[in-house]
Amino acid sequence: MTLRSAIFAKMIQIAAQQKKPLAPLNDDLPLLESGLDSLCIAVLVATLDDTLGLDPFAGEAQVAFPVTVGDFVRLYEHAAG
Secondary structure, rough: OOHHHHHHHHHHHHHHOOOOOOOOOOOEHHHOOOOOOOHHHHEEEEEEEHOOOOOOOOOOOOOOOOEEHHHHHHHHHHHOO
């Protein structure tokens, strides 16, 4: 499973758990138009930290909030090194 597919799977899982309709996921989709609200995104970040051991928002470097789903995935890909 790729990092991208793991992130997409978690997004789908969280949307289902929170009973949120999820837009078809693609790189150009604005993250805030995906169907996930800010609470869902916070749960997603915490879940990815737990399952992948990655939190690109932690640390000393200031990270800009990703605008699109693709930006979000690339942020995690960069954190994975």
